[in-house]
Amino acid sequence: MSLPPAVILAGGLSTRMGGGNKGLRLLAGETLISRVLGRLRPQCSAVAVNANGDPDQFEDYDVPVISDGFAGFPGPLAGVLAGMEWAAALGADAVVSVSVDTPFLPLDxxxxxxxxxxxxxxxxxxxxxxxxxxxxxxxxxxxxxxxAGDLRAALESGLHRTGQFAAAYNPGRAVFDSNPFDPFMNLNTPQDLAEAARYL
Structure with missing residues (x-):
């Protein structure tokens, strides 16, 4: 089976991090997006970033930048939809999504x-x-x-919870060990960044 493309979800407002572009925050001297790209690129056929605002913020990373098709920062599901539509244009039948604030993603x-x-x-x-x-x-x-059509309809109806949408499709689960720490740890605050630096 060919490798699917992936989209990094970086379209939020990062209010708990103090605003700005969370993906460009430094963790031990390296940006979060650089860390996520380093773990994700070997696993995928292509990688895009879902972000809103100036796409030139990511010009150093050699990735296409795709924005939400919805106004008002409706959340990660809008980024998933943007990723689906980008992947479909590439001829892919599926897309992987990850969050830009998860720098310890499993390599498999x-x-x-x-x-x-x-x-x-x-x-x-x-x-x-x-x-x-x-x-x-x-x-x-x-x-x-x-x-993708179902997801667009769900967003238009006001659904924003990623887990709620996924649950309607009885998803399979890829289960990973949390020892010594959860590889899907979200870094939402400056304190989270400091804790993650200790893990490194």
Whole structure:
């Protein structure tokens, strides 16, 4: 099976990080987007960034920049839709999504998502703690482009919860260990950045 393309979701307002472009925040001297690209590029056929505002912010990273098709920063689902439409234009049947603030993504994420896809073709990443309890991370998922119309209709109806949309398709789950820390850890605040630097 050919490798799917991927979209990095970087279209939010980053209010808890103090505003601005979260992907350009530094973690131990390297931007978050650079760290995510370094882990994702070897796993995918192509990578785009979903971002709103000036696309030249990402000119150093040699990636296409695709914006939300909806006004008002409706959240990551709008970025997933933009990624689906970009992937469909490439002739792909699915697209992987990840968040720009997850710099510890597993190096086998895409392979595991493709293996885990459910009957609908959709799969989400999940992490398991020491008790075996699962936590879904639906912004890290594999999305069939065939449901782009459904997603557009859901967004137009006011649905913004990524997990809620994914759950309607009974997704498969690619489960990863959380020891010594969750590989899908989101860095939302300056304190999160400081904690992540300690893990490095």
């Amino acid at each position: 994420l895409v392979h595991r998502l493709c293996e885990a896809r459910g009957r609908s073709g959709l799969a989400v990443a999940a992490s398991a703690d020491e008790t075996g309890e699962l936590r879904d991370h639906p912004t890290c998922g594999l999305w069939p482009v065939a449901i």
